[in-house]
Amino acid sequence: MARRRWPLIPSSEITPESVYLNRRQFMKGLALGAGALALAGCATPPEPTSTPTPAAATPVAQATAAPGLLPPPDAAPVASAQADELGDALTSHEAATTYNNFYEFGMGKDDPARNAKDFVTSPWTVQVGGLVGKPGTFGVEDLIRQFPPEERIYRLRCVEAWSMVIPWLGFPLAKLLQAVEPASDAKYVRFETLLDPQRMPGQRSGWYDWPYVEGLRLDEAMNDLAILSVGLYGKMLYPQNGAPIRLVAPWKYGFKSIKSIVKIDLVAEPPASLWMKAAPNEYGFYANVNPDVPHPRWSQATERRIGEGGRRETLPFNGYAEQVAGLYAGMDLQANY
Amino acid sequence: MRKISPLQLLVHVAALIPLAWLIFDAATGGLSVNPIQDIEQRTGKYALVLLVLSLSCTPVNILTGWAPVLRWRRPLGLYAFGYAALHFLAFLGLDYAFNLRFIWADVANKRFIFVGLAALLILIPLALTSTRGWQKRLGKMWRALHRWVYLAGGLVVVHYVWAVKSDIREPLLWGAAIGAGLLIRTPPVRRWILAQRARRLTAKQRGAEASRSA
Numbered sequence: 001m002a003r004r005r006w007p008l009i010p011s012s013e014i015t016p017e018s019v020y021l022n023r024r025q026f027m028k029g030l031a032l033g034a035g036a037l038a039l040a041g042c043a044t045p046p047e048p049t050s051t052p053t054p055a056a057a058t059p060v061a062q063a064t065a066a067p068g069l070l071p072p073p074d075a076a077p078v079a080s081a082q083a084d085e086l087g088d089a090l091t092s093h094e095a096a097t098t099y100n101n102f103y104e105f106g107m108g109k110d111d112p113a114r115n116a117k118d119f120v121t122s123p124w125t126v127q128v129g130g131l132v133g134k135p136g137t138f139g140v141e142d143l144i145r146q147f148p149p150e151e152r153i154y155r156l157r158c159v160e161a162w163s164m165v166i167p168w169l170g171f172p173l174a175k176l177l178q179a180v181e182p183a184s185d186a187k188y189v190r191f192e193t194l195l196d197p198q199r200m201p202g203q204r205s206g207w208y209d210w211p212y213v214e215g216l217r218l219d220e221a222m223n224d225l226a227i228l229s230v231g232l233y234g235k236m237l238y239p240q241n242g243a244p245i246r247l248v249a250p251w252k253y254g255f256k257s258i259k260s261i262v263k264i265d266l267v268a269e270p271p272a273s274l275w276m277k278a279a280p281n282e283y284g285f286y287a288n289v290n291p292d293v294p295h296p297r298w299s300q301a302t303e304r305r306i307g308e309g310g311r312r313e314t315l316p317f318n319g320y321a322e323q324v325a326g327l328y329a330g331m332d333l334q335a336n337y
Numbered sequence: 338m339r340k341i342s343p344l345q346l347l348v349h350v351a352a353l354i355p356l357a358w359l360i361f362d363a364a365t366g367g368l369s370v371n372p373i374q375d376i377e378q379r380t381g382k383y384a385l386v387l388l389v390l391s392l393s394c395t396p397v398n399i400l401t402g403w404a405p406v407l408r409w410r411r412p413l414g415l416y417a418f419g420y421a422a423l424h425f426l427a428f429l430g431l432d433y434a435f436n437l438r439f440i441w442a443d444v445a446n447k448r449f450i451f452v453g454l455a456a457l458l459i460l461i462p463l464a465l466t467s468t469r470g471w472q473k474r475l476g477k478m479w480r481a482l483h484r485w486v487y488l489a490g491g492l493v494v495v496h497y498v499w500a501v502k503s504d505i506r507e508p509l510l511w512g513a514a515i516g517a518g519l520l521i522r523t524p525p526v527r528r529w530i531l532a533q534r535a536r537r538l539t540a541k542q543r544g545a546e547a548s549r550s551a
Contacts, residue, residue, distance in 0.1 A: 095370035107504060109369060162371055207503045278503065294446040297500060301442040306370050310434040 069144045070169065070236045073097075073243070077233035079167040084153045086319060088305070091164035093233050095306050100240045101158065102259055103208065104193065104200035111202075116239035119199060121260070124244045130190070130265030133181030140230065140244045146179075147171035149230055154250035156257075157289045157318045161298040164306050168248055169231030174222045177266070182218065186266035189221040190214075191247060191258045208274055214258035215271035215285065216249065217327075225250055225323050228261075251320040253287045284337040288328070289318035293337045348409050352416035355383045356423075373431045380427060384420035385493050387413050389514050392490055396521040399530055411467055414486065418464040421457050449499035456492035459485050490515045 077093040084090075102112035105119075126143070129135035149169040157163045177189070195211035197203040203210045220226065229248045230237060237243035242259025249256050255275055275283035282295060291301045291314040302311040317324050328336075359379055362368050368375040391413035394406045433440045444450045463486055465471070472479050494515065497508035520526055 092370070099370045107502075109371070162374075205504075296447065297449060297502070302439050304371065304373065304432070309373065309431065311432065311436070311439055313439075 069141055070149065070231045071234065073236045073238040075235040077235065079153070079233055080151050081153060081167075084155060084165050086155075088155070088165050089307075090153065090167060091306050096164055096166050096232065097238050097241060099306060101160075101254065102202075102240055102242070103205075104202040104210075104212065104260070105240065106202050112240035113238070115201060119239040119243070121239060121244040124262075126245060126261055126264060128176065128180050128264045130267050131183040131186035132266050133183060134179070136180060138176075143171075143176065143228070143245070144230055147175045151234075152227055152229075152248070154225075154248060155318050156248075156250065156254050157303060157314065159253040159255055159283075159287070159295060159298060159300075161300070161303045161314075162306055163303045163318075166232055167234070168227065168229040169234065170227035170229035170248060172224055173226045173228050173247065174224065176228060176264075177218075177221060180266075182266050185268050187218055188267050188270050189216045189218060190263075190265045190267050190271035191216075191261050192263040192265075193258055193260050194262045207278075209277050210274070212258055212274045213271060214247065214256055214273045215267075216247075216256075217270070218266070219327055220249070220324075223324060223327065225320060251288060251317040251324045253289060255283070256287050286328075286333075286336050288324075288333065288337075289314060290316060290333055290337065292316075293334060342405075344405050345408060345412070348412045352387060352413065355379070356420075373427065376427045376431060377424060380420050380424040381497075384417050384424055385497065385511055387417035387420060388486075388490055388493060389511055389518075391417055392486065392515055392518050396518040399521055399527055402534060415464060415467060418460045421460055425454075425457055449496050452492045452499070453496035456489045456496060459489040459492070463489075487515065487519055 079090055082090055098113045099109045100112040101109065102116065105112040105115040122140070124140045125137050126140065127135075127137045149171055151167055151169055153165065153167045155163060155165050173189075191214045193212035194200065195203065197210075216226065226247070226249045229242070229246050230244060232241060237246065239260070242257075242261075245261050246259040247257045247261065256273075270285050273283070273285070275287075276285060282297075289300075294300055300314060303314045304311050315321070359376065363372065363376070391410050394410040394413070397406050398404065429435055429440070433443075463483055466475060466479065466482060475482065491512070494508050494512035497511070498505050501508065521530065
């Protein structure tokens with residue numbers, strides 16, 4: 001296996017020209033989205049951004065971009081680059097949207113794509129409260145207007161020892177948290193998925209204590225890597241990927257990145273997640289990607305990148321040590337797994 | 338050459354269909370985006386199912402008295418071993434590309450891999466001594482040796498239970514099937530079942546005689 005490049009090479013040094021051209025097209029696409037957004041005549045004025053004004057928006061593009069402010073899930077997939085900052089290629093759009101763990105829609109990898117096909121995610125609101133100065137209920141489309149999505153190409157490492165590279169669209173979780181003004185005694189963030197066994201058939205199974213709950217420490221949540229994602233590959237999320245809004249914390253195992261969020265609370269104590277309750281000896285609160293802490297079933301020392309044969313070594317913090325290792329300075333990561 | 342009966346042929350065809358199906362799926366893109374895992378899981382499942390079927394032959398014979406089923410034991414057991422060997426080779430070669438450092442780093446703390454490997458190690462001598470020649474050579478020893486297949490079956494079930502995340506119903510069902518078969522062939526239960534069958538048979542014969550004399 002090839003050794004990983006370390007330290008990181010800036011992406012400008014490894015991005016081929018064709019990708020730059022692609023990126024320009026992509027920016028144009030985003031600009032069209034922004035144009036549609038302006039035309040939608042929103043109540044909340046969008047915050048000033050550096051998004052360029054659209055030169056000439058074609059009517060077709062506007063029509064597809066208008067309803068959800070991002071192109072619909074079945075629009076053509078686009079990404080600004082073909083690889084992450086380590087030079088690893090993006091996972092195919094097909095794999096990223098058909099090979100999913102989302103037990104609310106079944107336990108098989110292909111169940112979510114099949115069973116969530118008709119899952120309606122609009123309208124959708126996220127209730128943000130708990131120990132905050134300005135609690136509120138936010139429509140997802142308002143969030144997208146207020147915090148224009150940016151693309152983040154992240155590695156996704158599942159605790160089951162497979163991994164992907166995904167171009168997410170989202171905004172830093174910190175922006176939303178700052179907007180609701182966390183109180184001084186808020187130390188953790190608790191996230192909750194929709195509980196609706198009628199629409200999420202997997203929740204009728206008694207194996208787990210629904211709804212899905214996940215948590216982050218407040219300083220983890222404020223880290224710039226943590227985003228609330230509303231899309232991938234340049235368009236809205238499919239339900240199987242956690243539509244309409246989900247967490248992405250790429251230095252943690254995938255199950256931390258809770259999907260289809262309806263509730264975010266700031267709390268004083270670490271929340272117990274669904275997985276911690278199901279198997280406390282297997283899943284801890286932190287669940288940082290760590291090749292040195294084994295799991296009884298799956299390797300954590302190596303992983304399979306979907307689309308590749310064989311295995312590659314798992315990187316500490318999934319390759320994001322530079323950005324997040326400081327959060328855990330002085331902590332025993334063997335004990336706090 | 339010994340003539341192969343249609344019933345024998347059926348076993349061979351049935352046992353090879355899953356392999357053909359797997360190869361067809363692999364060749365036509367019918368596997369998921371994680372094809373290596375698919376191959377591992379499918380070969381493992383086929384091995385377990387064939388092992389359970391092989392272990393069911395004797396109990397079925399005890400329950401029904403149908404003798405031809407006993408001739409399925411050996412081919413079913415050998416096919417189970419064949420799929421188990423494919424399962425293990427897929428793990429070593431496809432999954433880990435024979436990278437011993439990776440394999441060691443991963444298996445050292447995985448109890449489910451240990452019990453799976455133990456089951457395979459038990460099956461190896463059983464497969465090697467499955468021929469008539471070895472059966473004669475080993476005499477009484479042969480039966481004692483081949484009883485170990487139940488331990489292998491139990492270990493495979495444990496391997497499966499430890500490998501799944503939460504829903505352990507399916508591996509437990511296979512375990513229950515092995516347990517039920519084992520129960521049926523324990524001497525007291527077996528004697529009781531045979532006695533019941535004999536009694537029913539004589540009752541039927543008496544009924545037939547009665548109707549003849551009437």
